[in-house]
Amino acid sequence: MLKYLMFYEDRGLEISYAEGQYVWDSNGLKYIDMHTGHGVAFLGHRNPHVVKALTEQLNKVSIASTSFRVRVREEMLNILSKIVPNSFEYVYLLNSGSEIVDFALKVARKATGRKKIVYFTNSFHGRTFGALSVTSNIRYRRGVEPLLQDTYQAKFNNVDELDKVVDNETAAVIVELIQGEGGVNVASKEFAKAVRARTLETGSILIIDEIQTGFGRTGTTWLFEQYNIVPDILLAGKAIGGGFPVSVAFLPHEIASKLEPGTHGSTYGGNPLACAAVKAATEVLIQDSVPLKAYDKGRELIDLLKKELSGHRIVREIRGAGLMIGIDLRIEPTKTIKCLQNNGLLALKAGVTVLRLLPPYVINRDDIAYAVNVIGKCIEESSS
Structure with a gap:
């Protein structure tokens, strides 16, 4: 067996x-x-609204490539637009946090033409090769290196180091404003604002990983709201599917416009069940x-x-x-x-x-x- x-x-x-x-x-x-x-079960196990939406969608269409239109995807996009800043005009769905991190790193390099990625001590972004390359814990990395090249680790909550590490060769900086796996370490407001300022100064993309902190868990819809900053790419997952495996990237037009057909793909990403789950979970978030x-x-x-x-x-x-x-x-x-x-x-x-x-x-x-x-x-x- x-x-x-x-x-x-x-x-x-x-x-x-x-x-x-x-x-x-x-x-x-x-x-x-x-x-x-x-x-993941932040909305509660078997949230009745999410379960109902999944059951209804399962009885209609459970799988379809994003090459084909399904009504639930449009309904999902409509309600998601109510919970993010207007600067985000595009949404992309995948299946897990690691996948969406890999996607964001790929997009950052593609959109900027640069290679360098900066991440922070005690970070955790996942265990696939891309996500692991910006995860600091050596225990997860040992035995599978070399990982992605041109990734550089900076000290979390250290403002002084940012000018040295984030430069005009940097494609992206990826950060958790509260590091979950790393120890529930909270970013200072000074640090978060300095990261945002430095990425704007250097033309680097700021990726905020809210896979664990986002979708209401930390007391606002998104944790970045508490810091009065807005990322270039926002990553969500876990709670946003109400228990269904899904992850989401929100992107502005200026980044999405640099991506051509074939840049990325996923057999299951954005499937009708995932869209139904995200739509229903977002309805719960707003209505309750x-x-x-x-x-x-x-x-x-x-x-x-x-x-x-x-x-x-x-x-x-x-x-x-x-x-x-x-x-x-x-x-x-x-x-x-x-x-x-x-x-x-x-x-x-x-x-x-x-x-x-x-x-x-x-x-x-x-x-x-x-x-x-x-x-x-x-x-x-x-x-x-």
Whole structure:
């Protein structure tokens, strides 16, 4: 019998059912999900509006090349235009975060005629060759190098280094304003504005990777809004499909106009089911004021965590925005994560020492209170 090739740790849990902010295992035990498939189920598991849209589309047309028109694609484009700045005139869909990062890097080189790509320490943009080339963790890169040439790493949140690294040979700078996998590291406003200013000065393309931070999770539709900057290329994924595998790039006319037919292609990218999922997820985002709810619930969760963990000797810092939260510990968090799972709460790791929480926006006050209590208990047990 075949075995599944595992690259993630087996958590020893068979999930048999999921709904909203909860999952149940094969023994019928219930868990509050703050893992959400690395943030994918931000709108809640099996969001009813998304499920309905997918079911209806499945009964019409499930697959068609983008060479052919389908009504749902036009409907998706219409509603997506309501949640991005007017500077973005084009949308391209692929299937995963890594794919859309590769696409953006390819587009940047094509549009500028330059080769150099700048990324930052503790970044994570994916594990395909292009995305891995701008991911800093050596553990992911070891054994598969050489990767893309002409990629250069700069220090995250270091303004002084930007003038030295980003120059007139730079095609693009790619950045996460909160680094998820890297440790829930938050970009300073000074740094973000300096990156934007330097890319404009050098004619480089600014790519902001909002695959995890975007689509309402951090308290605004897009995190870049909180920094009063706008990227040249915006990348989204995870939550934007409401659980369906899809990623999105938003591009302005001046970049898209430099791409000719055949520049890129994808068998499944932009398929009718993906379009239906993105359309429905965006309708939920708008109609249910998702960013505002994420902001309010995230603030409550962070405030309670700070109160619960204040002065705890192994807690360095609690940071993040909205419902993207990191608890930086003085120990490796695996033991804590296992304790949380044993007490009905699913979470995940970020960086080396960070406990990461990515709950869905439908989480309620009772869930938050329970989670904070369990986190405090498990951190206390882990420190003894």
